[in-house]
Amino acid sequence: MxxxxxxxxxxxxxxxxxxxxxxxxxxxxxxxxxxxxxxxxxxxxxxxxxxxxxxxxxxxxxxxxxxxxxxxxxxxxxxxxxxxxxxxxxxxxxxxxxxxxxxxxxxxxxxxxxxxxxxxxxxxxxxxxxxxxxxxxxLRSDTYRVAVGSAEADLYALSKSEYLDFARLPERGILEELLSDLRPDDIFYDLGANLGLYACLAADVLDTTIVAFEPHPKNADRLARNAELNGSKVAVHRVALAASSGSAQMKLSPGFGPDNLGSAGHTLLTEYYEEESESVPVTKLRGDEFVAEERAPPPTALKIDVEGTEMDVLQGLDSTLSRPECRLVYCEVHEDRLDSQGYSVSDVSDFLASRGFSVERRSIDGYQSFIRAEKV
Known part of the structure; x- marks a missing residue:
């Protein structure tokens, strides 16, 4: 049969x-x-x-x-x-x-x-x-609540990609460690604040005003809305911190237009993407210049997520990072993008170590690596 x-x-x-x-x-x-x-x-x-x-x-x-x-x-x-x-x-x-x-x-x-x-x-x-x-x-809501440890924040999730980013939260481990390292009186700088995930959660555990930097116009608008939604004390600066001040073009990920929200790998490395993609004009500002002009108190803790321009940002914050009160840095590192400029992750680690930080590398399965640097 x-x-x-x-x-x-x-x-x-x-x-x-x-x-x-x-x-x-x-x-x-x-x-x-x-x-x-x-x-x-x-x-x-x-x-x-x-x-x-x-x-x-x-x-x-x-x-x-x-x-x-x-x-x-x-x-x-x-x-x-x-x-x-x-x-x-x-x-x-x-x-x-x-x-x-x-x-x-x-x-x-x-x-x-x-x-x-x-x-x-x-x-x-x-x-x-x-x-x-x-x-x-x-059908239930335009916002999604993200909770990490004792911190929580409501964030607008008006597209499927935004909703999935918040629901999956692949960087939860890094967020938990960072938030636990913050002290109530820290001055926290969020470089590459995007839609405000880190800024709003940090605002929930700090007594001070968060200083957030986001050069992408639409992302900065959403960041401000998310801060307002939570009643968070967040000062939004629509600039990209860099080694020098001036104007620049932010290259958007292939397939993304100026109205698409979220990072999706947008970068100031204009030659990084081989595929044709759009760009938006942004303003650059040297970090030490921002601090010297007293636009905000000097930072004691920083989170840096700048899609490949890590060394450029650190060099622009040289004097600030050398201050004794600047004690904590969490920096996302993009090895391939650093390599395209002749740098390496070790160069980022060495730069921070030379400014008095003890450096450790952190990673999460399936997510980007971070460097955690602390002065002890």
Whole structure:
């Protein structure tokens, strides 16, 4: 008797839990989908998190599963749930496509192709689920609450990319360490403040005014709105700190226009992107000049995220960093961009060490490396 499709498929011989675990172990997108545990909401500012649904229980099928027993009917997504039908449809289509593929190519699958097939499905299902989460979130609110340790801030999330940045929060580990290092009386400079994530969270733990620098016009507007939303004391300076003062062009990531918000790798390195991309005019200001003009008190702590111009910024802050009261620096480092200018991460570390800092390199899985520098 001719064998059935499910018998010919090696997927049918592997337990569902094994397939899902294998795919998730190499799929940071799916793993990141699981939100952090909910934290207590600040009185009067109701929590805005979306209820979590396990990826493994909601979207992971096994070959040979009938349409009537699709996992979308589990307790995670009950029948009749308004989000269940699209997810079940995706699972059903995956099963049909897999069976059709096997009917034309009945040869045995290797363990690698099995893993890649399941991983590809989970990635597609993850994107679908993220779309649904974002649309449901927008029906509830225009803002998203980010909580890191004892600090929290409400931030406008008016696009899917903004929402996912805040929901995933890949730099949570760095944020937790930085916020725990800050003292209530610190003067905190946020260089490359972007939409205000660091600035607003820092404002929640400090008694002083945050000094934020963001040269991108639209990002600076959103930064100011986020600060106002939280009642945060944030002074927004629409300039890029650099080694010299003047004007410059900020190169936007390919595919981004002047109205797109978020960093997405925008940089003052105008020759970095080989692809054609747009740019916006910005103003540069030497950091030591900013401090000398007493536009704000000298910093005691700084966060630097400037997409490759780390050395340029540090050189412009030479005198400021040498001050004894300047005690803490968190600097995101972009090795490839530094290399394009003839610098290295070691050059950044050596510069800070020569100004009296003890330097350590920090990294988070799947995220950019940071340098933590402190005077002891």
């Amino acid at each position: 001719r064998k059935t499709l499910s018998e010919r498929s090696s997927l049918a011989k592997i337990p569902q839990s094994t397939l899902v675990a294998a795919a998730l172990s190499s799929n940071p997108v799916a793993a990141a989908l699981r939100p952090a545990p909910a934290t207590g909401a600040r009185p009067g500012r109701g929590a805005r998190h979306i209820e979590s649904v396990s990826v493994s229980s909601a979207v992971a099928p096994a070959a040979g599963v009938s349409k009537q027993s699709i996992p979308g009917r589990s307790s995670a997504l009950k029948p009749g749930h308004k989000l269940a039908t699209p997810v079940r449809r995706s699972i059903t289509m995956y099963r049909y496509r897999h069976d059709a593929t096997m009917s034309h190519n009945p040869g045995p699958e290797t363990e690698l192709t099995t893993k890649l097939r399941v991983q590809s499905f989970i990635e597609r299902a993850t994107r679908l689920w993220e779309d649904l989460r974002y649309k449901q979130h927008r």
